[in-house]
Amino acid sequence: MKAIDLTLNAVIAVTVTVFLAYLGFHFWDFGIFTTLPADITGFFLDNPSLQYIALGMLVAAMIAKVPVGRRIKTRDAETRR
Secondary structure (H helix, E strand, C coil), rough: CCHHHHHHHHHHHHHHHHHHHHHHHHHCCCHHHHCCCCCHHHHHHHHHHHHHHHHHHHHHHHHHHHHHHHHHHHHHCCCCC
């Protein structure tokens, strides 16, 4: 269960980074997409739908963390008895 929690944390970190990179690039002209080479950012900028996929994955991962966290707390409480 803790492996799932760590995986969800990684998914959240990556998707937040990607989504904020799109926001920064489109609205404020700063962020990771303005500093990385065009070879790397070209893939992301050619596929703007990835920002919505990242946002959807972020929401899904945050929703999934709730039952996973409860399960971890329950399991930890049972082990302490």
